[in-house]
Every structure is written in C-alpha cells, then in structure tokens.
Amino acid sequence: MENRGSTTSLNNHLKTCLQKPKGNTSDLKQSELAFSKVGSSSESETTIFSTWKFDGDAIRKALINMIIVDELPFRIVEGDGFKSFLSIACPRFHLPSRFTVRRDCLDLFNSMKRLLKNSFDKGTSRVCLITDTWTSLQRVSYMVLTAHWVDDDWLLQKRIINFCPISAHRGESIGQALEKCIRDWGIERVFTVTVDNASANGVGIEYLRKKLNHRNTCVANGKYMHMRCVAHVINLIVQEGVKHASRSVDRVRAAVRYIRASPLRMKKFYDRAKEEMIDTKARLQLDVPTRWNSTYMMLDVPAKYEHAFDSYVRDDNSFFLDLTVGDGVPTFDDWENVRKISKILQPFYDITLKVSGSLHVTSNLFWETLIEVHWLLDEWMNCNDLDIVSMASKMRDKYNKYWGDATNMNFLVYLAIILDSRRKLGFVNFGVNLLFPNVANEVMKMIERDLHCLFDEYSSIAGRVKVHEAQSSVPTKFSMSMELHQSKTSLAVQQYLLKKQRVSSESKSELDKYLTEDEEENDSASFDLLLWWKVNSPRYPILAQMARDVFSIPISTVASESAFSTGGRVLDGFRSSLTPTMVEALICTQDWLRKSKDSMTINLDEYVAELQDMEDGNILF
Numbered sequence: 212m213e214n215r216g217s218t219t220s221l222n223n224h225l226k227t228c229l230q231k232p233k234g235n236t237s238d239l240k241q242s243e244l245a246f247s248k249v250g251s252s253s254e255s256e257t258t259i260f261s262t263w264k265f266d267g268d269a270i271r272k273a274l275i276n277m278i279i280v281d282e283l284p285f286r287i288v289e290g291d292g293f294k295s296f297l298s299i300a301c302p303r304f305h306l307p308s309r310f311t312v313r314r315d316c317l318d319l320f321n322s323m324k325r326l327l328k329n330s331f332d333k334g335t336s337r338v339c340l341i342t343d344t345w346t347s348l349q350r351v352s353y354m355v356l357t358a359h360w361v362d363d364d365w366l367l368q369k370r371i372i373n374f375c376p377i378s379a380h381r382g383e384s385i386g387q388a389l390e391k392c393i394r395d396w397g398i399e400r401v402f403t404v405t406v407d408n409a410s411a412n413g414v415g416i417e418y419l420r421k422k423l424n425h426r427n428t429c430v431a432n433g434k435y436m437h438m439r440c441v442a443h444v445i446n447l448i449v450q451e452g453v454k455h456a457s458r459s460v461d462r463v464r465a466a467v468r469y470i471r472a473s474p475l476r477m478k479k480f481y482d483r484a485k486e487e488m489i490d491t492k493a494r495l496q497l498d499v500p501t502r503w504n505s506t507y508m509m510l511d512v513p514a515k516y517e518h519a520f521d522s523y524v525r526d527d528n529s530f531f532l533d534l535t536v537g538d539g540v541p542t543f544d545d546w547e548n549v550r551k552i553s554k555i556l557q558p559f560y561d562i563t564l565k566v567s568g569s570l571h572v573t574s575n576l577f578w579e580t581l582i583e584v585h586w587l588l589d590e591w592m593n594c595n596d597l598d599i600v601s602m603a604s605k606m607r608d609k610y611n612k613y614w615g616d617a618t619n620m621n622f623l624v625y626l627a628i629i630l631d632s633r634r635k636l637g638f639v640n641f642g643v644n645l646l647f648p649n650v651a652n653e654v655m656k657m658i659e660r661d662l663h664c665l666f667d668e669y670s671s672i673a674g675r676v677k678v679h680e681a682q683s684s685v686p687t688k689f690s691m692s693m694e695l696h697q698s699k700t701s702l703a704v705q706q707y708l709l710k711k712q713r714v715s716s717e718s719k720s721e722l723d724k725y726l727t728e729d730e731e732e733n734d735s736a737s738f739d740l741l742l743w744w745k746v747n748s749p750r751y752p753i754l755a756q757m758a759r760d761v762f763s764i765p766i767s768t769v770a771s772e773s774a775f776s777t778g779g780r781v782l783d784g785f786r787s788s789l790t791p792t793m794v795e796a797l798i799c800t801q802d803w804l805r806k807s808k809d810s811m812t813i814n815l816d817e818y819v820a821e822l823q824d825m826e827d828g829n830i831l832f
Contacts, residue, residue, distance in 0.1 A: 265301075265303055267303070267304055267305065270301065270304050271304075271307060271315070272315075272319075274288070274307075274312070275312065275315045275316055275319055276319075276804055278312060278316070279316060279319070279797055279800050279801050279804060280801055280804050280805065282797075282801070285309035285310075285312045285313050285316075286309050288306050288307060288308065288309055288312055289306075289308065289309055293306075294306060313793070316793070316796055316797065316800065317792075317793070317796050319800055320795075320796035320797075320799060320800045323800060323803050324799075327370060327372070327803070328396055328397055330362070331358075331396060331397060331398055332397060334360065334362060334363065335363065335756070335759075336360045336361050336362065336363075336400075336756075336759045336760060336763060337360070337400040337401065337402035337430070337759075337760040337763065338358050338359070338360045338398050338400060338401055338402060338763070339358070339359045339360065339401075339402050339403045339404075339405070339438075339760075339763045339764045339765060340356055340357065340358055340359070340389075340393075340401060340403070340404045340405070341356070341357040341359070341404070341405045341406075341765050341768050342354060342355065342356050342357075342385070342389060342404060342405075342406055342412075342415075342768075343355055343406070343407065343768050344377065344380055344385070351376050351791070352376060352377050352378075352379065352380060353374060353375065353376055353377070353791075353794075354373070354374075354375055354376075354377045354385065354388050355371060355373065355374050355798075356371070356372055356373035356374075356389065356392050357369060357370065357371050357372065357765075358370050358371075358372045358398070359569075359763050359764070359765050360763045361741060361759040361760075361762060361763050364745075365741045365742065365744065365745035365759070366741070367570060367571065367572060367741065367762070367763065369569045369570065369765075370799075370802060370803060371798060371799050371802040371803075372392065372396055372799065373392040373396075373795065373799070374794060374795040374798045374799060375388065375392070375791060375795055376791045380409075380411055381411055381414075382410070382411040382412070382413065382414020382415045382417075382418065383414065383415070383418060384415075385411060385412060385414070385415030385418075386414065386415035386416070386417070386418025386419050386422075387418070388415075389404070389415060389416075389418075389419045390418070390419055390422050393419075399423075399426065399428045400428055401419075401423060401428070401429070401436070402430065402435075402436070402760050402763065402764070403435065403436055403437075403438045403623065403764050404416050404419065404436055404437065404438065405438040405439075405440055405764070405765050405766065405767070405768055406437070406438070406439070406440060406768065407439075407440045407443040407768055408439060408440070408443055408444065408447070408613070413437060416436055416437045417437075419436070420432075420433035420436050420437075430665070430668060430669075430760075431664070431665060431668060434622075435621055435622055435623045437621070438621055438623070438764060438766065439613070439621070440766070440767050440768040441566045441577060441580055441766045441767055442563050442566060442567055442767040442768065442769055443767075443768065444613045444614070445559055445562060445563055445580075445584070446504075447609055447613070448559075448584070448606050448609045448610050449555075449556060449559050449606070451605045451606050451608070451609040452552075452555060452602040452603065452605055452606040453506065453552060453556075453602075454605070455598070455601055455602045455605060456548040456549075456551070456552055456598075456602070458538060458545075459541070459544070459545040459546075459548035459549055459552075460506065460510065460548075460549070460552065461537075461538045462534070462538045462539055462540065462541045462542075462545050463509075463510060463513050463541050463545065463546075463549055464497070464498065464509065465534050465537050465538055466513070466520060466530075466534060466540065466541055467495050467496070467497055467509060467513055468497060469530055469533055469534065470495055470523070471495055471496075471497060476527070477495075479523070479526065479527070480495075480516075480519060480523055481519075483519045483522040483523050483526070484516055484519040486522065487518040487519050487522060489515060489516060489518065489519055491512075491515045491516075493511075493512045493515065494512065495509075495512055495513060495516070496508060496509055496512065497509060498510075504556075504559075504560055504563055506556070507552075507553065507556035507557070507559075507560045508560075510549050510552055510553050510556070511553045511556075511557075513549065514546060514549050514550050514553060517546045520541060524540060548598070551596070551598060551599055551602075552602075554599075555591065555599065555602060555603075558583075558587055559584075559587075562580055562583060562584070563767075565580075566580060566766055566767050567767045567769040569765065569769070572740050572741060572762045573764075573765060573766050573767065574623070574624075574627040574761055574762055574763075574764040574765075574766055575627040575628060575630075575631045575634070575740065575762070576766065577624045577627060577766050578624055578625070578627070578628045578638070578639070578642055581614055581624075581642070581646060582642050582645060582646065584610060584614075585610070585645065585646055588603050588606055588607045588610060591603035592604060592607065614646075617643065617646070617647045617650065617654040617657075618654075618657070622658070622661045622665075623761055623764060625639050625658045625661075625662075626662065626665070626757070626761050627761050627762070627764070628642075629662065629726075630744075630754065630757065630758045630761055630762070631740060632730060632731045632740070632743055632744075632747075633730050633731045633732075633733065633734055633738070634730065635725075635726060635730050636659075636726055637730065639655075639658060640655060643655055643658075662722075663722070665757070666722050666753065666754075666757070669753050669756060669757050670753050673752070673753055673756070721750075721751055721752075721753055721754060722753075722754065724750075724751075725751055725754055731743070740762065741762060744758045744759070744762075
C-alpha cells in the first residue's frame with residue numbers, strides 16, 4: 212500500500228529553502244515580506260507592506276548612524292544586553308567590535324566631508340562663518356566653526372565644519388585656527404565671521420582678513436567681515452540692568468536652589484502651593500548665572516509662588532536658617548523687584564529667540580532689533596517707576612556703547628534691510644532718523660555710497676565671469692584675433708573693458724529699478740524672502756547674488772554655542788580619552804546626519820537646560 216502521509220520530501224525542502232535561512236545561511240539575498248514604516252515624523256508616519264532583503268552593510272551603516280546621532284558609547288556593541296537584543300531582532304547580523312565601530316565613524320566622517328567640500332567647490336554663494344571657543348572637562352580649549360550659506364536652490368544651509376582644539380584663547384591663535392580650517396575645506400569666498408565681543412575675536416578676524424586679502428578673495432577687502440553677535444550685545448545690555456537688583460535675584464536663586472535640592476522639599480513646597488490655591492503648572496528651575504535668558508526663566512516662575520514660599524518658611528526652620536547664612540530669605544521688596552526684572556527681561560527674551568534661529572534668514576532682523584530695543588528703553592526711561600528708570604538708564608548706556616554710533620555699525624546691517632523687498636531704503640531711512648536724528652543725512656549718504664560701491668564690485672565680478680565664459684566658448688576665434696591685433700592694450704583687455712562698462716551700465720539700471728519699485732505688501736510670517744529672490748533673480752541677477760550672500764549671514768552665535776552642549780556630552784567623564792580627531796568626527800557627523808528641520812532647530816529652553824547641567828558638572832565656558 213502506497214504511503215500518502217510521508218513528510219520526507221517536505222523535510223528535505225526545509226533544509227535547503229531560502230525562505231527559511233536559519234538552517235542555511237549560505238545565501239541571504241532572498242527577499243522577504245515585511246511591514247515597513249515611511250514618513251519623516253511620527254505624525255505623518257504610515258506602515259506599508261513591502262519586500263525586505265537582509266543587507267548586513269546597510270544594517271552596519273545604520274548602527275554607526277545611531278551611535279553618532281544618539282551619542283552612544285562605542286562599547287555598546289559589546290554589551291551583553293545589546294547583544295541579546297540583536298540576537299533576537301536580527302540574528303543574522305554579525306556585530307562589529309568597538310574598534311571597528313570607531314573606524315567606521317571616522318570613515319563616515321571623511322566620506323561626508325568629501326561630499327560637503329565638493330558642494331563648497333561647486334557653489335556660487337559666499338560662505339558666512341560663526342566661531343566660538345569652549346574649555347572641556349579635561350581643560351582642553353576647543354574652537355567650533357559653523358558655516359552658513361544659501362545653496363543653488365535658494366535654501367539656507369548650516370553645517371558645523373570644525374571642532375578642534377586651540378592652543379589658547381588669544382586672537383592670533385584663533386585667527387590661525389580659522390585660516391587652517393578654511394584652507395583645509397578649500398573655502399576661499401568667506402563673506403562674514405560672526406563672533407561675540409571678546410577682543411581676542413576681533414584680533415583673530417583681522418588676522419584672517421589679511422590672509423584672505425593676499426588671495427584677493429574678499430568683497431570690499433574684507434571691510435565687512437567682522438559681524439558682532441546680536442544676542443551677546445543684548446546679554447551685556449540686560450546684565451547691566453540686572454545688576455541693579457542683583458541682591459534680590461541672589462535671594463530668589465538661593466531659595467529655588469534650596470527647594471530643588473531634595474524631592475521631599477519639592478513635594479512639600481508644591482503641597483503648600485496647592486493649599487494657597489496657586490493656579491500654575493510651571494515648575495521651579497535654576498539658572499546659569501552667566502546666561503541672563505535662563506535667569507529670566509528662573510525668575511518668572513518663583514514670582515508666581517510668592518505665597519507658597521512664605522508658607523514654606525513657617526514649616527521648615529532649616530529653610531530660614533540656611534538662607535540667613537547667605538543673602539537671606541526673599542522679602543516683599545525682593546519679590547517686587549523680581550517682578551520688575553521679569554517684566555523687563557520678557558521682551559529681550561523674545562527678541563533673543565527671534566534672532567537666534569539657524570534655519571531661517573536673520574540678517575534682516577538686526578535693524579528691527581535695534582529699533583525695538585531703542586523703543587523699549589525709551590518707554591522705560593519715561594515711566595513713573597524710579598527703579599525701572601534707573602535700570603533702563605544703565606541699559607541705555609550699554610546700548611549706546613555698541614549701537615549708539617552709526618559709523619561703527621557693519622554696513623551689511625543696512626544692506627540686509629535694503630534687500631528685503633518689504634522694507635528697502637525707506638525703512639532704513641526711517642530707522643536712521645529715529646536712532647541717529649542729529650546725523651541722519653550724513654548716515655544716509657554714507658549708506659547710499661557704500662551700497663553703490665559694493666554693487667559696482669559685484670557687477671565687476673559678474674562681468675569678469677561673463678567675459679571668461681564668452682572667451683571659453685570661442686577659443687579659436689579669440690586666438691586668431693590675438694595674432695592679428697597687437698598693441699599696448701590687447702584686444703582681450705579692450706573686450707573686457709567694453710563688457711565691464713556695458714555690464715556696469717546695465718547693473719546700475721538694475722539697482723535703480725529695484726529701489727524705485729514699490730515694496731512688497733506681504734508682511735505675513737509666512738513670507739519667504741529667499742523664495743522671492745529666487746523668483747526674481749532673472750530680473751535682478753546682480754542683486755540676487757548680493758542677496759544670497761547677505762541673507763546667509765547669521766547674527767547670533769547660538770548655533771555654534773549649542774555645539775558645546777553636544778561637546779560636553781561627548782566628552783563626559785567616561786569618554787575623556789577620546790582624541791580631538793574623534794571628537795570632531797562625532798560632533799560634525801552628528802550635525803550632518805541631522806538633516807530634518809525638527810532635529811536641527813535650536814530650542815533655546817532645552818539649550819539653557821543643557822547649559823545648566825553642564826554648569827552643575829563644572830564644565831567651563
């Protein structure tokens with residue numbers, strides 16, 4: 212009788228079936244069915260049914276990306292827990308050692324660096340830089356360099372291109388490090404360098420300017436290269452005003468520090484807040500004393516809990532005794548002072564958030580910031596509160612030190628407003644008459660003169676490019692002309708001068724046409740300035756090139772300073788043996804891998820929180 216229930220053939224098939232590779236891993240290229248997720252964010256993420264193929268190289272690359280982006284230690288691949296997880300999630304994948312991971316991180320850094328250097332070589336926009344310095348937990352001084360530019364698609368780009376140790380925080384050392392970095396990257400067309408107001412930075416930029424002028428690559432001989440950080444000047448202005456009530460601030464800070472020192476104290480404090488029926492969900496937080504914006508966030512919350520603090524003093528004798536040893540318990544007058552300070556700091560905090568963006572144009576906000584701060588100080592100096600008048604007076608003195616002289620302003624501040632199609636020269640004239648009424652006419656003449664000079668220089672550059680392209684397109688005819696016409700001034704020079712004159716004439720009419728046209732009436736937050744110039748670049752080719760360069764300028768160094776919070780995590784006490792080369796590779800590659808806007812946008816609140824953690828860890832700035 213025939214055996215119809217035999218399973219021999221099925222067993223033999225299972226031993227060689229590519230759909231079941233557990234018993235046979237000789238060929239892992241067989242596609243399988245799987246559910247995969249697509250979408251750039253959790254909200255737009257969807258699940259689709261598709262085929263999947265095991266790819267060890269792709270998994271290894273994803274592993275390296277995860278380690279860099281999430282700032283994981285190399286030794287994670289040798290951890291028992293991670294090995295156990297991967298043996299279940301993907302048993303076919305062979306985990307590399309931590310030494311291999313380290314090498315792969317460097318390889319990824321070098322490959323991405325080559326691609327980025329290639330984009331700099333091919334790009335037609337000038338590059339604007341931000342630089343700042345920082346001292347790590349290991350007492351090593353680092354300098355970070357961030358590049359900003361508008362690409363050929365008229366999109367604003369920002370990349371950290373350098374995170375290297377420097378010998379000292381001296382001007383010449385900074386200048387040499389800057390020159391070495393841009394030479395390594397092959398960046399010749401540097402437009403501006405944004406720095407804080409440390410004197411060493413000014414010396415370093417002057418050193419760089421001289422070096423670049425030798426190569427004849429600067430616009431206006433680098434006259435406008437030095438750009439001061441707006442956020443840093445605002446910091447100096449605010450700190451000058453806060454000094455007036457520093458005792459009150461110190462008392463509130465000590466009270467907050469005492470409450471936050473223990474979970475039990477925190478619970479007792481919030482219980483008192485409920486009993487006092489204080490209607491707020493905000494929580495107490497400490498500040499970084501050198502960062503006024505974090506001081507604002509610290510002061511804004513405790514003022515709402517004034518009655519809870521008064522109640523807590525009666526319940527906890529140690530609170531009173533502990534604070535009495537220092538500056539004392541906050542009094543009624545202290546709380547009044549704190550409210551006044553919060554009222555003053557609020558608009559400055561909002562301004563700092565606005566100018567500290569790294570993914571949208573900010574250079575056109577500089578002029579508006581000056582006017583806004585001027586109005587705020589005038590309003591406070593004319594109020595009836597003598598304390599606020601006194602604070603505003605001190606802040607006005609600091610404001611005038613940096614922004615009170617129109618001739619000391621970087622001309623590109625005015626140019627950014629002129630090239631804003633919603634503002635143009637009219638808004639510059641309005642601001643000049645408001646801020647510098649006694650010398651308004653002279654300032655406007657200076658602005659218009661510099662505008663035409665810079666425009667003529669861009670026109671000349673465009674003319675040379677056109678002549679070069681014309682000569683390259685007809686080399687044979689040009690050679691014949693050179694042989695037939697010999698004189699003191701060669702035919703090539705004559706052609707160049709004629710084309711330059713024609714281009715100059717055309718470009719001047721282009722400038723006049725732009726200035727005489729009406730301003731754009733679209734003043735909504737959704738207005739895209741770069742898109743406007745992209746659409747209108749055929750009408751204003753010279754002005755469009757100027758706009759690309761000017762709107763690349765960052766007016767705050769927050770984008771670079773945020774790299775130091777990353778540096779503090781990468782160089783923690785457990786990874787202090789990382790070499791400077793590896794530190795640079797990890798920080799730069801992490802920045803390059805984070806391409807989505809959500810991951811690159813700087814959240815100032817989170818940034819300050821990270822700075823607070825670093826301060827608690829005794830990391831120096």
